Structure formats: structure tokens, C-alpha cells
Amino acid sequence: MSDANVRIPAEARDRLAEIAAGEGMSLRAYLARLAETLLTPAERAERAEHARTVLREWNGYDPSEREQAELDSELDRRLAEAGAP
Numbered sequence: 235m236s237d238a239n240v241r242i243p244a245e246a247r248d249r250l251a252e253i254a255a256g257e258g259m260s261l262r263a264y265l266a267r268l269a270e271t272l273l274t275p276a277e278r279a280e281r282a283e284h285a286r287t288v289l290r291e292w293n294g295y296d297p298s299e300r301e302q303a304e305l306d307s308e309l310d311r312r313l314a315e316a317g318a319p
Contacts, residue, residue, distance in 0.1 A: 237262075 247261070254264030273281070290296045297305065 250264065251261045254261045257264065259267070286296075
């Protein structure tokens with residue numbers, strides 16, 4: 235495997251190195267593991283579409299874009315309310 239140089243602020247590098255050390259890993263190994271566990275935007279979209287398809291086939295749930303926006307807005311409202319002191 236070839237290596238790459240990535241320029242990030244020293245504070246970010248030091249923080250990541252500390253996290254890696256806390257898990258008994260080198261920074262290189264930690265970043266490689268992190269890259270393997272995160273999804274790209276395309277992978278997230280693909281999984282979301284698959285989940286919608288499964289849900290639609292399972293119970294017929296298929297909200298319109300307007301309904302989805304209303305549900306998202308309601309969820310945002312409830313989350314904000316739950317986080318309020």
C-alpha cells in the first residue's frame with residue numbers, strides 16, 4: 235500500500251494521535267481503520283435508498299417529499315425541545 239501525505243492543523247493531528255494511542259494504535263493504523271468504517275456520501279445515499287425500498291415493500295410506507303419534509307421538521311422541533319434546558 236502506498237502512503238499519502240495529508241496536511242492538517244497540528245492540533246488536529248495531535249488529537250487524532252492521542253485518540254489512536256488510547257486505543258493502542260498508531261495514527262496511521264487508526265486513520266486507515268477510520269477510513270474503512272465511514273461511508274462516502276454515495277454509499278450513504280445508496281443505503282438510504284435501500285432502506286426506503288425495504289420499508290416500502292414491507293409495509294407500504296412511502297411518504298411524499300412534502301410529507302417527508304413535514305416529518306423532518308417535526309423531528310427537528312422535538313429534538314430541539316428535548317435539548318432545551
